[in-house]
Amino acid sequence: MLSKKTRYALKALVVLGKNFGGVPIQISKIASEEHIPKKFLEQILLDLRNAGLLYSKKGSGGGYGLVKDPAEISVVQILRLTGGPVALLPCVSLNFYQKCDECDNEVTCGVRDVFVDVRDVTVKILSETSIADVIKREKNLIENYTQ
Amino acid sequence: MLSKKTRYALKALVVLGKNFGGVPIQISKIASEEHIPKKFLEQILLDLRNAGLLYSKKGSGGGYGLVKDPAEISVVQILRLTGGPVALLPCVSLNFYQKCDECDNEVTCGVRDVFVDVRDVTVKILSETSIADVIKREKNLIENYTQ
DNA sequence: TACAAAGCATATAGATTTAGTAGACTTTTT
DNA sequence: AAAAAGTCTACTAAATCTATATGCTTTGTA
Structure with a gap:
């Protein structure tokens, strides 16, 4: 069985994939939309970022986005x-x-x-x-x- | 990932399958041959027996055997x-x-x-x-x- | 410049599952 | 009667997973 971590990651990437090319999306938005505990999702997205899959932007108007085209992931x-x-x-x-x-x-x-x-x-x-x-x-x- | 329980069960059934039609094999024999903790294997074989897959025989010369042909499992x-x-x-x-x-x-x-x-x-x-x-x-x- | 928004990082707690152990009991053979 | 072997239930220990907490840094904006 896949862990929740893996499931949440996939779910989040789908959200980010739909938004590819747009403005960054906040963790809290993904968390509430997908019913994922926010703090847990924070860790997961951080991992994906550190792996080079996502970029992040801090501060107001910040959030996460895909680095690569979703077709490449x-x-x-x-x-x-x-x-x-x-x-x-x-x-x-x-x-x-x-x-x-x-x-x-x-x-x-x-x-x-x-x-x-x-x-x-x-x-x-x-x-x-x-x-x-x-x-x-x-x-x-x-x-x-x-x- | 499969649990150890599942792995051990498969291993044991292969041993019993090779012996299909022969005399019962003791838990302790399977356990030592396959490097499986004996007491743990005991529980597993009991489950398989209660599921109707194995027969068992107590006492000296006892042990476990397949009920059905290994081709049917x-x-x-x-x-x-x-x-x-x-x-x-x-x-x-x-x-x-x-x-x-x-x-x-x-x-x-x-x-x-x-x-x-x-x-x-x-x-x-x-x-x-x-x-x-x-x-x-x-x-x-x-x-x-x-x- | 101060403040708020948002991510960064690490630690820790809680829950669940899995793996393994223990011990006493029953049946069967010799 | 004794020994061999399975039966059954309970328990413990370890590992892993999920989630939360806390404080920090960066960035935008009033």
Whole structure:
């Protein structure tokens, strides 16, 4: 399962993505719109900023904005930045690999082999999907929903 | 990430699957072979037994065995039995669904939409893969490894 | 220049979950 | 009768996650 941190980050990036090119948006606005605890969101956006994904502006009229086009930001990148695991087993993770305590030789582990496949299809989807794509999906869903 | 409980369950079932049709295997044997804490494994196998997946026999010469053919037991079933989440978001889970706190209307949530796709491919793999398949994979891996 | 708006940074508390341990009991075999 | 092995419940310890608190810095504006 993704952590709340990861979820909140994705939600916030969608908001910022819709606003790409516009004036900065305040944390408090995103927090209230998306029902995210403000102080928690503060930390998260700070992380994303320190990772070079967002710019920030202090003082009155300040806030956050995307540095890059939302089409250039993949969902998988956000999971990794916010520590969210993509793989279902540590011994299968590309970015957060950890040796399996149980296995003598993980290369011949059948269970691991299955979850390598799961990881591959998951990473494929999440790396091919950008924040812009998420926004597009949302638009399509709203269209079909209100029909 | 899968819990240790789920991992241990899968490991144990592979051992029991290889032994399908033979005499029962003791917890302590599985525990020491697979480097799993014995008392913890005890609980896990008990759960699997109560779920009807294993039979048990007490007393000297007792132990555990599979009730069904390992080809009839899917990996996804084990994840669900041991509480392991398949979906990466609660609002996307088929068996452990929970409403999203943040979303006003989850039907039009773009983030959710992406993770529905991820869930679908994951469930497909894990429901098409049986314990027997895991054992087969292991055999293939060992063959290729020792070549 | 003062003040308010907004982000920056770190520390800490609280809650939840997970992993593992303990101990006493029951059944079965020898 | 004794030993082997599973059954059952409770508990503890550790880790992690979520959220809050506090004080600080920067920037815009009256």
